[in-house]
Amino acid sequence: MKFTLFSLLVALAAPLMAAEKPNIVVVLIDDMGWGDFSCFGNKEAKTPNIDRLAEEGIRFRQFYVNSPICSPSRCALTTGQYPQRWKITSFLENRAANRRRGMAQWLDPEAPTLARFLKSAGYATGHFGKWHLGGQRDVDDAPPITRYGFDQSLTNFEGMGPKLLPLTLKPGDEKPGRIWQDAERLGGPVTWMQRSAITTGFIDAAIPFIDAAAKDEKPFFVNLWPDDVHSPFWPPVDKWAKGKRGMYLSVLQEADRQLGKLFNHIRDTPALRDNTIVLVFSDNGPEPGAGSAGPFRGAKGTLREGGVRSPLIAWGPGLIDGAKKGAMNETSVFAAFDLAPSLLKIAGTEAPAGTNFDGEDMSATILGKSEASRKAAIFWRRPPDRKFTGEGKKIVQPDLAVRDGKWKLTCDYDGSKAKLFDLSADVREEKNLAGENAEVVERLKKAVIAWHEAMPADKGAELGK
Numbered sequence: 001m002k003f004t005l006f007s008l009l010v011a012l013a014a015p016l017m018a019a020e021k022p023n024i025v026v027v028l029i030d031d032m033g034w035g036d037f038s039c040f041g042n043k044e045a046k047t048p049n050i051d052r053l054a055e056e057g058i059r060f061r062q063f064y065v066n067s068p069i070c071s072p073s074r075c076a077l078t079t080g081q082y083p084q085r086w087k088i089t090s091f092l093e094n095r096a097a098n099r100r101r102g103m104a105q106w107l108d109p110e111a112p113t114l115a116r117f118l119k120s121a122g123y124a125t126g127h128f129g130k131w132h133l134g135g136q137r138d139v140d141d142a143p144p145i146t147r148y149g150f151d152q153s154l155t156n157f158e159g160m161g162p163k164l165l166p167l168t169l170k171p172g173d174e175k176p177g178r179i180w181q182d183a184e185r186l187g188g189p190v191t192w193m194q195r196s197a198i199t200t201g202f203i204d205a206a207i208p209f210i211d212a213a214a215k216d217e218k219p220f221f222v223n224l225w226p227d228d229v230h231s232p233f234w235p236p237v238d239k240w241a242k243g244k245r246g247m248y249l250s251v252l253q254e255a256d257r258q259l260g261k262l263f264n265h266i267r268d269t270p271a272l273r274d275n276t277i278v279l280v281f282s283d284n285g286p287e288p289g290a291g292s293a294g295p296f297r298g299a300k301g302t303l304r305e306g307g308v309r310s311p312l313i314a315w316g317p318g319l320i321d322g323a324k325k326g327a328m329n330e331t332s333v334f335a336a337f338d339l340a341p342s343l344l345k346i347a348g349t350e351a352p353a354g355t356n357f358d359g360e361d362m363s364a365t366i367l368g369k370s371e372a373s374r375k376a377a378i379f380w381r382r383p384p385d386r387k388f389t390g391e392g393k394k395i396v397q398p399d400l401a402v403r404d405g406k407w408k409l410t411c412d413y414d415g416s417k418a419k420l421f422d423l424s425a426d427v428r429e430e431k432n433l434a435g436e437n438a439e440v441v442e443r444l445k446k447a448v449i450a451w452h453e454a455m456p457a458d459k460g461a462e463l464g465k
Contacts, residue, residue: 021122021219022319023210023276024343025266027259028077028223030070030130030230033286033306035294036252040311042292045249049260050313053280057315058368059328064335064403065284068300068307069383071132073283073336074225078133078148079111080340080357082379084455086111090383092158094137101384102459106134106142112355114340116149118221121349124213126152128202129225131159135186144187154205156198156227157183164202166195166227171240195234196251199226199258207265214271219347224262228255231287248290263315274318277346279339279366281312288390297428301386303401303410304429308380310336314366319346324368333373333403338362377404377444379451387464399460402448409434409444413452413461418445 034040037047039054066076071092072083083089087104098105115125127150134142136158144160145153153161157180165183167176176194184190193201206222213220228251235241235250266272285307286292288299298304314320337359344351345363364370380401389395398410398417406424411417420434420441434441 021347021349022316023213023219023272024118024123024221024347025262025276025278026077026221026223026225026339027262027278027280028074028129028225029255029280029282030225030227031284031287031291031300032229032252032282032311033291033293033299034282034296034309034311035292036229036282036286037311037313039313041294044245045253047253047256049256049263050280053263053278053315054313055326056317057278057313057320057326058324058366060312060314060332060334061328061330062333062373063281063310063312064308064333064378065282065310066308066335066337066378067380067383068284068298068302069386070283072383074131074133075107075111076335076337076359077283077339078107078113078115080114080337080351080359081112082337082358082455084381084458085358087456087458088133089381089458089460090385092132092134092136092139095139098139100459101463102457103384105139107148109143109147111148112340112351112357113149114343115221115223117340117344117349117351117355118347119149119151120352121347122218123347124209124216124218124220125150125222126206126209126220127223127225128154128206128209129156129223130227131155131225133159135160136183140186150223152209154202156180157186159186161187162189163187164191164193164198166198166234167192168195168234169237170234171237173237194236195227196236196254197258199228199255200261202226203258203262206262210265210272214269221343226255226259228252229291231290233290244289248287252291277314277316277319277343277366279312279314281310281336284308284310295427297430299389301383302389302397303380303382304397305408305423305427308401314368316367319367321368327368329365329368329371331371331373332362332365333378333405334362334365335359335374335378338374339366342366377402377447379448381452381455381458382460384458384460384463387460399464400448400452402444402451404444404447407440407444409441409448411445411448413449415445415449420444
């Protein structure tokens with residue numbers, strides 16, 4: 001083979017150019033608890049593909065999502081802002097239910113989005129998996145996912161555009177059933193496939209997208225947001241299990257197996273391995289009786305730690321500090337809305353002037369070069385339809401919460417019923433220290449109420465009566 005000086009310079013320059021803009025993959029598991037990966041303490045099931053990412057990357061103990069329920073959590077991740085700003089404060093449902101809760105029908109396409117900013121910086125952008133930010137039930141005029149900055153999308157029954165819809169099969173069935181058939185009107189083409197294999201369906205769309213971007217020498221940003229491990233649970237017929245927890249664990253292990261195809265493709269492709277960062281976490285806490293929040297109390301829909309802590313893993317052998325390989329970061333406190341400004345920093349680009357993120361740049365922490373926490377506190381407002389939780393809806397939960405340093409305070413909208421916990425010593429939120437720390441209580445109450453009043457209102461007060 002003959003090399004000219006020009007071809008040699010091009011060959012030498014290409015990896016340098018690629019390194020300036022790393023590839024980004026965000027894997028968002030659905031309804032999984034903090035303690036469900038075996039690398040986060042699960043003794044009942046093994047997640048070897050996720051565990052390998054953790055062994056080669058960094059785990060984060062004090063990472064949060066910005067809502068204990070689906071749509072607002074995804075909104076914060078997508079926009080880098082509190083989801084309350086966009087009136088998405090619980091899961092998006094049908095029109096009447098959205099109005100009843102004082103919510104938008106979909107994410108405003110004028111909202112800032114990480115995908116749009118990366119696309120403007122030359123990235124190929126793809127969304128593969130659940131969306132749930134508009135286009136579901138009878139909401140059939142929401143914007144397509146591509147309006148939010150994605151070149152390509154493939155979703156499920158809760159988004160506009162091409163989709164995979166689930167066939168169901170249980171032991172003894174002679175032929176599969178269909179669910180969510182009405183979603184066919186929310187965009188096409190529609191492919192029907194076994195629910196137990198849909199994660200692979202999304203991966204089989206994402207991998208060609210990734211390879212095409214690499215062939216075109218473009219960096220890529222990919223959301224891989226599977227339906228798993230959300231109920232109802234449909235594991236492969238030969239992996240059917242007993243009880244809710246057993247079925248959940250069977251789906252979890254199958255999801256890990258299927259995700260391994262994506263992880264191995266990136267790891268085994270030299271051009272991708274050293275210039276790609278993969279983030280894996282859950283959108284909220286576990287469904288009660290299914291997933292596990294590990295040492296934390298609470299579950300999906302609650303403001304307890306089990307509802308809002310998420311098991312983040314960051315993987316990127318060519319990008320993350322090698323000395324931190326396999327480490328658990330115990331100290332850094334940050335949240336999903338910090339990922340947008342952080343990933344823009346890692347990509348070497350910026351949001352347009354005038355973009356005001358609530359999230360902060362935590363790129364050095366994510367890459368293992370720092371153990372800093374975000375500077376500002378993290379605030380939460382409960383979903384408007386989740387005042388009463390637990391079996392029989394007998395547990396009354398607070399309206400607001402704030403995490404600031406080691407302290408977590410919960411209270412109602414007016415600051416009443418305040419409870420204060422020292423999370424450095426009490427991760428189960430069992431010892432209320434409000435009576436011993438009046439100044440801290442007043443400071444945090446003032447801050448969280450001011451934040452709450454600065455956000456657009458929903459109908460949580462009305463529905464909480």
